[in-house]
Amino acid sequence: MKKRGKRRKILKTFLKNRTSLIGACISAAMIFIAILAPWISPIDPLKQNVYHRLTPPERGHLLGTDEYGRDVLSRIFTGTRISFFVGIISVTLGMVIGTGMGMLAGYAGGKVETAVMRTLDIMMAFPDEVFGVMVMIVLGTGVENVIIAITVLMIPRFARMGHAPTLALKEQDYIAAAKSIGASDSRVIMRHVLPNIFGDILVMSTLWLGTAIRLEASLSFLGVGVPPPTPTLGSMVRAGVDFLGVAPWVSVFAGLAILVSIFGFNLLGDSLRDITDPKLYAR
Amino acid sequence: MIAYAIRRILIAVPTLIIVLTITFVLVRIAPGDPAEVRLGDYANKESVEALRKEMGLDKSMWAQYLETLKGLLHGDFGRSMINGRPISEEIKRSLPYTVQLTLMGIIFGIIFGIPTGVYTALKRNTLPDYIGRTLSLGGLSFPTFYLGILLMLAFSIKIPLFPVVGGGDIHNLADNLLHLALPGLTLGLIMTAYVTRMARSSVLNTLNEDYVRTARAKGLTERKVIYKHLLRNSLLAITALIGVYAIVLIGGSVMVEIVFSRPGLGKMMIGALKQRDYTTLQAVMIIFASLVVFINLITDLTYGLIDPRVRYK
Numbered sequence: 001m002k003k004r005g006k007r008r009k010i011l012k013t014f015l016k017n018r019t020s021l022i023g024a025c026i027s028a029a030m031i032f033i034a035i036l037a038p039w040i041s042p043i044d045p046l047k048q049n050v051y052h053r054l055t056p057p058e059r060g061h062l063l064g065t066d067e068y069g070r071d072v073l074s075r076i077f078t079g080t081r082i083s084f085f086v087g088i089i090s091v092t093l094g095m096v097i098g099t100g101m102g103m104l105a106g107y108a109g110g111k112v113e114t115a116v117m118r119t120l121d122i123m124m125a126f127p128d129e130v131f132g133v134m135v136m137i138v139l140g141t142g143v144e145n146v147i148i149a150i151t152v153l154m155i156p157r158f159a160r161m162g163h164a165p166t167l168a169l170k171e172q173d174y175i176a177a178a179k180s181i182g183a184s185d186s187r188v189i190m191r192h193v194l195p196n197i198f199g200d201i202l203v204m205s206t207l208w209l210g211t212a213i214r215l216e217a218s219l220s221f222l223g224v225g226v227p228p229p230t231p232t233l234g235s236m237v238r239a240g241v242d243f244l245g246v247a248p249w250v251s252v253f254a255g256l257a258i259l260v261s262i263f264g265f266n267l268l269g270d271s272l273r274d275i276t277d278p279k280l281y282a283r
Numbered sequence: 284m285i286a287y288a289i290r291r292i293l294i295a296v297p298t299l300i301i302v303l304t305i306t307f308v309l310v311r312i313a314p315g316d317p318a319e320v321r322l323g324d325y326a327n328k329e330s331v332e333a334l335r336k337e338m339g340l341d342k343s344m345w346a347q348y349l350e351t352l353k354g355l356l357h358g359d360f361g362r363s364m365i366n367g368r369p370i371s372e373e374i375k376r377s378l379p380y381t382v383q384l385t386l387m388g389i390i391f392g393i394i395f396g397i398p399t400g401v402y403t404a405l406k407r408n409t410l411p412d413y414i415g416r417t418l419s420l421g422g423l424s425f426p427t428f429y430l431g432i433l434l435m436l437a438f439s440i441k442i443p444l445f446p447v448v449g450g451g452d453i454h455n456l457a458d459n460l461l462h463l464a465l466p467g468l469t470l471g472l473i474m475t476a477y478v479t480r481m482a483r484s485s486v487l488n489t490l491n492e493d494y495v496r497t498a499r500a501k502g503l504t505e506r507k508v509i510y511k512h513l514l515r516n517s518l519l520a521i522t523a524l525i526g527v528y529a530i531v532l533i534g535g536s537v538m539v540e541i542v543f544s545r546p547g548l549g550k551m552m553i554g555a556l557k558q559r560d561y562t563t564l565q566a567v568m569i570i571f572a573s574l575v576v577f578i579n580l581i582t583d584l585t586y587g588l589i590d591p592r593v594r595y596k
Contacts, residue, residue: 126575129538252432262424
């Protein structure tokens with residue numbers, strides 16, 4: 001009874017809050033574009049037309065053409081699709097693996113905990129982009145490898161989230177009680193720790209989805225992301241830099257797509273975080 | 284305080300060694316043999332083997348590792364696999380550009396971020412607050428390279444105020460600053476967004492504390508309340524987070540350097556990556572990680588200075 005009331009309260013606050021609604025709309029719009037990209041693209045994103053290179057936005061090409069005469073709008077749709085594909089998979093994998101690791105480390109304690117958390121600390125000793133480049137050097141280019149790289153970057157974040165609450169809960173009396181009647185360790189974790197942190201994890205996932213999208217774009221921009229001819233937003237921006245003076249629309253619009261995607265998820269995640277903040281209930 | 288400082292510095296050393304080891308291993312398991320890359324596709328087997336021997340690649344991993352370690356202790360990062368020049372020279376040339384850039388970003392962010400954050404916190408839920416919150420959320424949603432490109436488009440290309448690319452002559456102050464302006468502004472704006480949000484939330488948290496109510500009840504002017512009590516206690520959280528964001532900025536500096544073709548560490552790293560120059564890559568990674576460890580160290584020491592409770596743990 002209590003939980004249903006709490007969830008409904010959150011939903012009501014969510015619907016009344018302007019920021020969360022705007023964030024939700026933007027995110028939903030971008031997700032739709034990502035899903036429907038192959039069907040709503042006016043022109044084949046890979047189709048070259050060298051007679052129409054670098055033309056500014058006009059009726060046939062709403063956002064102009066790139067250096068090979070390809071339609072920028074269609075390429076942006078496909079690029080968004082790739083970004084979201086990579087982002088959602090990386091964050092989901094990172095969430096499952098990372099939270100699991102964090103909870104296990106916290107619960108196990110002792111040397112296991114120290115080893116795991118120290119390793120994660122070392123991983124965070126590298127700035128995101130630098131670490132991402134390092135991983136891509138080792139793995140080589142390709143969608144799967146980009147997903148692996150970004151997943152690896154997500155894992156420490158989620159592990160931290162799973163670790164601290166598990167530590168706190170470990171000491172509680174009802175855990176000892178549960179174990180004394182024979183509850184296995186995994187049951188304890190799943191039934192007691194997980195439900196408590198699940199909401200927070202979901203909220204942070206939204207925020208970190210924005211980070212994942214940014215990382216995929218950055219890696220593509222640097223040239224170590226998904227390789228051509230697949231259009232990615234980052235590589236489009238990179239290509240556009242070469243003729244920024246004469247045809248800025250390529251870089252500007254591709255980058256804008258990245259910005260709007262990240263902004264949408266940040267708005268959404270941020271407002272969700274404010275709404276579900278337990279401290280705010282008291283105010 | 285000294286004991287705490289020594290303890291902290293000692294912890295940094297094993298971290299650096301582990302980081303070096305990880306970098307060494309990662310760079311070596313990457314595909315592509317440097318000798319092959321250097322000689323090209325049509326080289327014959329003997330010349331590749333000879334070059335490998337010359338580069339020291341035929342020795343065992345362990346021997347190479349020890350050699351690298353020994354060299355580092357002397358500040359010798361080895362020689363580039365592509366042009367054979369000592370890497371420490373190139374690092375000496377590139378490091379100032381990166382450090383300048385990152386520092387400017389941090390300082391800009393602190394100078395503009397803290398007042399904005401404090402102001403929006405005090406004027407909570409009014410129009411300035413909404414504007415501030417939206418702008419700062421927008422700022423941190425901006426991909427670093429995109430902001431750089433937009434600034435370049437606006438202030439270098441469309442309105443030729445600043446040079447488009449390059450780092451300028453590091454010894455000529457005017458030239459240096461001209462080339463630092465836009466890249467520094469890019470990082471600075473993003474850092475401002477981070478710092479504003481964090482200062483705002485820190486001040487909001489402090490506002491609810493009891494001692495603020497006490498101070499107000501005592502009859503202190505609002506000004507005194509803000510400066511004497513609020514800020515000093517928020518300073519702790521702000522310091523910790525500035526350390527974290529400085530690391531984010533280092534990552535951002537790589538992107539900015541590529542956009543503006545600024546000859547810093549980031550550009551060096553990407554160049555080495557494209558050419559499979561293992562030794563240079565390794566050296567740059569180590570420098571980056573060392574910078575991070577260093578920043579963490581400074582942050583912890585500053586923390587210890589501000590909060591006496593930390594020193595005596």
